[in-house]
Amino acid sequence: MQMLSTLDPDFEARFARIVADRRESTDDVAASVASILSAVKSRGDEALIEYTARFDHYDIATDSDWTIAPEACEAAYKALDAELREALDLAAARIRAYHAAQLPEDRDYTDDAGVRLGAIWRAVDAAGLYVPGGRAAYPSSLLMNAIPAKVAGVERLAICTPTPRGKTNDLVLAAAHVAGVDEIWRVGGAQAVGAFAYGTDRIGAVDVITGPGNAYVAEAKRQLYGVVGIDMVAGPSEILVIADKDNDPDWIAADLLSQAEHDPTSQSILITDDAGFAALVDDCVTVQTSQLSTEAVARESWETNGVIIVVEDLAREAPPLADRLAAEHVELAIAEPESMLREIRHAGSVFLGRMTPEAIGDYVGGPNHVLPTGRRARFSSGLSVLDFMKRTSFLEVNEAAFARIGPAAATLAHAEGLPAHARSVELRRK
Amino acid sequence: MQMLSTLDPDFEARFARIVADRRESTDDVAASVASILSAVKSRGDEALIEYTARFDHYDIATDSDWTIAPEACEAAYKALDAELREALDLAAARIRAYHAAQLPEDRDYTDDAGVRLGAIWRAVDAAGLYVPGGRAAYPSSLLMNAIPAKVAGVERLAICTPTPRGKTNDLVLAAAHVAGVDEIWRVGGAQAVGAFAYGTDRIGAVDVITGPGNAYVAEAKRQLYGVVGIDMVAGPSEILVIADKDNDPDWIAADLLSQAEHDPTSQSILITDDAGFAALVDDCVTVQTSQLSTEAVARESWETNGVIIVVEDLAREAPPLADRLAAEHVELAIAEPESMLREIRHAGSVFLGRMTPEAIGDYVGGPNHVLPTGRRARFSSGLSVLDFMKRTSFLEVNEAAFARIGPAAATLAHAEGLPAHARSVELRRK
Numbered sequence: 086m087q088m089l090s091t092l093d094p095d096f097e098a099r100f101a102r103i104v105a106d107r108r109e110s111t112d113d114v115a116a117s118v119a120s121i122l123s124a125v126k127s128r129g130d131e132a133l134i135e136y137t138a139r140f141d142h143y144d145i146a147t148d149s150d151w152t153i154a155p156e157a158c159e160a161a162y163k164a165l166d167a168e169l170r171e172a173l174d175l176a177a178a179r180i181r182a183y184h185a186a187q188l189p190e191d192r193d194y195t196d197d198a199g200v201r202l203g204a205i206w207r208a209v210d211a212a213g214l215y216v217p218g219g220r221a222a223y224p225s226s227l228l229m230n231a232i233p234a235k236v237a238g239v240e241r242l243a244i245c246t247p248t249p250r251g252k253t254n255d256l257v258l259a260a261a262h263v264a265g266v267d268e269i270w271r272v273g274g275a276q277a278v279g280a281f282a283y284g285t286d287r288i289g290a291v292d293v294i295t296g297p298g299n300a301y302v303a304e305a306k307r308q309l310y311g312v313v314g315i316d317m318v319a320g321p322s323e324i325l326v327i328a329d330k331d332n333d334p335d336w337i338a339a340d341l342l343s344q345a346e347h348d349p350t351s352q353s354i355l356i357t358d359d360a361g362f363a364a365l366v367d368d369c370v371t372v373q374t375s376q377l378s379t380e381a382v383a384r385e386s387w388e389t390n391g392v393i394i395v396v397e398d399l400a401r402e403a404p405p406l407a408d409r410l411a412a413e414h415v416e417l418a419i420a421e422p423e424s425m426l427r428e429i430r431h432a433g434s435v436f437l438g439r440m441t442p443e444a445i446g447d448y449v450g451g452p453n454h455v456l457p458t459g460r461r462a463r464f465s466s467g468l469s470v471l472d473f474m475k476r477t478s479f480l481e482v483n484e485a486a487f488a489r490i491g492p493a494a495a496t497l498a499h500a501e502g503l504p505a506h507a508r509s510v511e512l513r514r515k
Numbered sequence: 516m517q518m519l520s521t522l523d524p525d526f527e528a529r530f531a532r533i534v535a536d537r538r539e540s541t542d543d544v545a546a547s548v549a550s551i552l553s554a555v556k557s558r559g560d561e562a563l564i565e566y567t568a569r570f571d572h573y574d575i576a577t578d579s580d581w582t583i584a585p586e587a588c589e590a591a592y593k594a595l596d597a598e599l600r601e602a603l604d605l606a607a608a609r610i611r612a613y614h615a616a617q618l619p620e621d622r623d624y625t626d627d628a629g630v631r632l633g634a635i636w637r638a639v640d641a642a643g644l645y646v647p648g649g650r651a652a653y654p655s656s657l658l659m660n661a662i663p664a665k666v667a668g669v670e671r672l673a674i675c676t677p678t679p680r681g682k683t684n685d686l687v688l689a690a691a692h693v694a695g696v697d698e699i700w701r702v703g704g705a706q707a708v709g710a711f712a713y714g715t716d717r718i719g720a721v722d723v724i725t726g727p728g729n730a731y732v733a734e735a736k737r738q739l740y741g742v743v744g745i746d747m748v749a750g751p752s753e754i755l756v757i758a759d760k761d762n763d764p765d766w767i768a769a770d771l772l773s774q775a776e777h778d779p780t781s782q783s784i785l786i787t788d789d790a791g792f793a794a795l796v797d798d799c800v801t802v803q804t805s806q807l808s809t810e811a812v813a814r815e816s817w818e819t820n821g822v823i824i825v826v827e828d829l830a831r832e833a834p835p836l837a838d839r840l841a842a843e844h845v846e847l848a849i850a851e852p853e854s855m856l857r858e859i860r861h862a863g864s865v866f867l868g869r870m871t872p873e874a875i876g877d878y879v880g881g882p883n884h885v886l887p888t889g890r891r892a893r894f895s896s897g898l899s900v901l902d903f904m905k906r907t908s909f910l911e912v913n914e915a916a917f918a919r920i921g922p923a924a925a926t927l928a929h930a931e932g933l934p935a936h937a938r939s940v941e942l943r944r945k
Contacts, residue, residue: 168926169926169927169930171923172922172923172924172926172927172930173927175920175923176923176927179626179628179630179920182626183632186622186624187622187634189619192616192617194616196612196881198609200609200880200881201867202613202880202881202882204617204882205856207860209893209894210860210893223931224927224930224931225927225931256930256931292893292894293894307740307741310737310740310748311737311747311748311891313894314891314894314895317741318740318741333942335942336939336942336943339935339938339939339942340939342935342938342939343933343935343936343938343939345935346933346934346935346936347933373935373938377934377935377938378932378934379932379933379934379935383935422911426635426909429907430637430640431907432907433907433908434907434908434909434910435907435908435909435910436909436910436911437631437909437910437911438911438912438913440912440913440914440916440917440943441910441911441912442939442940442943443939444924444925444928444936444937444939444940445910445912445917445920445921445924445940446910447924447928447936448923448924448927448928448936449920449923449924449927450630450632450910450912450920451626451630451632451910452632452634452908452909452910453908456908457905461741462905462907463639463640463722463905464639464722464723464743464744464905465744465905466905466906466907467906467908469906471901475887475892475893475894475895475896476896476897476899477859477861477862477863477864477865477892477896478863478864478865478882478883478886478897479856479864479865479866479867479882480864480865480866480867480871480875480876480880480881480882481852481866481867481868481871482868482870482871482875482880483868483870484870486870487870487875490605490609490875490879490880491875492602493601493602493605493606493878493879494602494874494875494877494878494879495874496598496599496602497599497602497603497606497654497655497878497879498874498877498878500599500602500654500686501653501654501655501686502808502809503773503776503777503809504776504807504808504809505769505772505773505775505776505803505807505809505813506773506776506874506877506878507874508769508772508773508803508807509766509769509770509772509773509872509873509874510872510874510875512763512765512766512769513766513869513870513872
C-alpha cells in the first residue's frame with residue numbers, strides 16, 4: 086500500500102504515476118486469437134469441438150453435449166436454498182426495474198419548417214453473453230448482462246460458457262433461469278466469441294456480444310469489433326472511497342477489501358482528510374485480511390495496488406483527484422455527499438453516504454455493476470439497455486417544406502462537388 | 516448492375532451474396548499503423564513533424580505552422596458567397612436543433628424499498644474530430660461531427676486535418692467557424708489519431724475521436740479503441756431505395772446516383788414491384804451518369820455494386836429484404852410509407868415519401884448523416900450527442916432501506932465466495 090499526502094513535495098509525481106498505471110495485461114494473444122477466429126469462421130462446429138476438447142477437456146459427441154437445457158437451469162433454481170433463491174429473485178427484480186426505467190423514448194415531431202423528424206429505438210435481434218468458467222463465474226454478472234438485454238426486448242439471448250471437464254456451476258444456471266436466457270452453449274474462450282460473431286451450423290450469429298472473460302475472450306471481442314457490437318473493453322476493477330474521519334474505520338476497510346479480494350490487479354484507493362483515521366483504516370485492513378478466505382488475493386492487491394491519500398480539505402481536493410482517477414466505483418462516505426456527487430465529473434458509479442457500500446450495488450442496488458474501468462469513465466458508461474438497442478432516424482419532407490430547405494441542400498451539394506446529390510433535389514423542384 | 520427478381524430460382528443465392536459482400540478494404544495496414552502510433556506515443560511532436568513532412572509534404576517549422584487560426588476560419592466564412600453562407604447556416608441550425616432535442620435526461624428517484632437511484636449524463640471533457648484532406652473533405656461531415664459534440668457540451672473540440680503541401684479547404688474552414696471548433700491542427704493520418712489519443716506537448720489528449728478517414732485513420736482508431744472512445748468503424752456508403760412504379764424514374768435514378776457518385780465501392784440498390792419501371796430507372800441512370808462531373812466514379816459504382824430487385828408485392832417482400840441488408844440509408848418512395856417505416860427493423864436512417872431524397876438528409880434535414888454502414892445498422896446507430904457523453908449511475912441507501920435489501924447482498928456475496936463483500940454489508944447491520 087502506498088500512503089500519500091497532498092502536502093508531500095513529490096505528491097504530484099506519485100499521484101500521476103498512479104493515474105497512469107493501468108494494471109492491464111500486456112499478454113500478446115492477438116495472433117493465437119486471430120488463428121482461432123479464422124478456424125471458427127471457416128470450419129464452424131468442427132473447430133468448436135476441437136478447441137473445446139483441447140482447452141476445456143470436454144468432449145462434444147452428441148447433440149445434447151452442446152447445450153445446457155433450460156430444464157437443468159430451472160432445476161438448479163428450484164434446488165437453491167430458500168434464502169439464496171429469494172436473494173437472487175430480489176436482485177433480479179431490482180435490476181429489472183432500474184433498467185426498465187432506462188428505456189429510451191422514440192421521437193416524432195414536425196418542426197417550424199414543416200419537416201417531420203424523429204428516431205425509433207429498437208432492440209437488436211440477438212445478443213450473446215459470455216460467461217467465464219471457474220473463479221470468475223459470478224451469477225450476479227450474469228444477471229447484470231442478461232436482464233438489460235431482455236428488458237431492451239432482445240428476442241434471442243444466448244450464453245456461451247466453458248464447462249471444464251463437463252463441470253457446470255449451479256448458481257450460474259439458476260441465474261440464467263431467473264434472467265430468462267434462451268440458449269446456453271458449452272463452448273468457451275475466443276472460439277465462443279467467434280461462434281457468436283460469425284455463426285456456425287449450431288450456434289446462430291448474434292448482433293451484440295457482452296460479458297467478462299480472460300485475455301483471449303477480450304482480444305477476440307476487440308478483433309471482432311465492428312463485425313458485431315461489443316461492450317467496452319474491461320480492465321481490472323477499482324474502487325475509490327472518499328471518507329471523512331467520522332466513519333467506522335472497520336466499515337471503510339471492508340469496502341476497500343471488497344474490491345481487493347476480486348483479483349491481485351484490483352485497486353482500492355482511500356482519500357481522507359485525517360492521517361489518524363487513515364492509519365486506523367490500514368490497521369483494520371490488516372486485521373480483516375487475515376480473516377478472509379480470499380486472504381491471499383486481497384493481501385496481494387492491497388500491498389501492490391492499494392493507496393491511501395491524505396488531503397487537507399476533502400470538499401476542495403477530493404473531486405479533482407477523483408476526476409483524474411475516473412474510477413469505476415466511487416464511495417462518498419461523508420455527511421453531505423450530494424454536492425460532491427455533482428462536482429465529480431468522471432466516475433462509473435457513485436455510492437452515496439455511509440450506508441451505501443459498493444457491495445450493495447454489486448448485487449441488489451439496481452444500477453448495472455458492469456462499469457468502465459482503467460479511467461474509461463472519462464468517455465464511457467456502465468452497461469445499459471442502450472447497449473442492446475439501436476436507433477433509426479427518419480425524415481419526411483412534403484412539397485412546402487421541400488421548397489424551404491431543398492435549395493440549400495442543392496447549393497451545398499454543388500459546393501462539395503457532388504452533382505448527383507444536387508440533381509436529386511433539383512429534379513424535384515420543377 | 517445486377518438485376519434480380521424474387522421469382523428467379525437462384526434469387527436467394529444471389530441475394531445472400533449481396534448481403535455477405537461487405538465491399539470493405541482488406542489492406543493490411545495494422546503493422547504500419549502500430550509503428551506510427553508507437554512513435555507518436557514515445558516521441559510526440561517530433562514524430563508528428565516528421566510524418567507530416569513525409570506524408571503531407573508540409574513542413575512544420577514555427578509555432579504558427581501547427582494550426583489554422585480561428586481568424587482564418589472566420590475569414591473563410593465571411594468570404595463565402597451569400598447563398599452558400601446561408602445554406603451552411605441553415606444546415607448548422609437544423610442539425611443543432613435536431614441534436615439538442617436528443618439530449619438525454621438525468622434520472623433521480625426513490626423506489627418502494629426507499630432506495631434512491633439515478634443516473635447523471637455529462638459531456639466528455641474533450642473531443643477530437645478527424646477531417647480528411649482532399650476529395651473526402653466535406654464541410655457537411657464536419658458539421659455533422661462537430662455540432663453534436665458542442666450540443667453535448669464538450670468544452671474542447673479539436674480538429675486534426677492534413678494540409679497537403681500546405682493546402683487548406685476554405686469551405687471546411689468556414690464550416691469549422693460555423694460549428695464553433697476550438698482548435699485546428701495541421702496533422703493528418705494515423706499520427707493525428709495517435710496525437711489525439713496519447714496527447715503530445717502541443718496537442719492535448721482527447722477523450723473521444725470521431726470522423727471519417729482513410730484505411731490508416733480507421734485502423735488507428737481501431738487500435739486505440741478503449742484508450743479513447745471512438746465512433747463506429749465506417750465502411751463504404753450505401754442506399755436502398757424502395758420505390759413503386761408511380762415515381763418519376765428520373766428522380767429515383769438521381770437518388771441511386773447520389774450514392775454511387777461518392778466512391779466506386781458505394782452501393783445503390785433499388786427494390787421495386789414493376790419490371791418496366793425498373794428498366795426505365797436503369798435507362799435514366801445511364802443517361803444521367805454521362806452528364807455528371809462525377810461520371811467515372813458513379814459509373815464504376817453502379818456497374819460493380821448496383822442492384823435492382825423486382826418483387827411481386829412491395830409491402831410484403833421489401834421489409835424482410837431491407838432488414839437483411841440493414842442499409843445505411845433507406846428511401847421509402849411509396850404512397851404510404853408509414854407502415855413500412857414501422858416494419859423495417861434495421862436501417863441507419865429512413866427517408867419517407869417521394870419528396871425526401873437522401874440528399875436532403877445529407878445536408879439540411881437535421882438528423883445525423885454519419886450512419887452505420889456494412890449491415891451494422893443491425894446493432895449500431897448514427898452519430899448522436901450520446902457519443903460525446905457518458906452516464907454516471909448513483910445509489911443511496913439509508914438505514915431503513917439497508918435493512919430491506921442488505922441481507923440479500925450479503926447472501927449473494929457469500930454464495931459467490933466473496934467474504935469481504937459480505938462483511939462490508941454485515942458490519943453495517945450491527
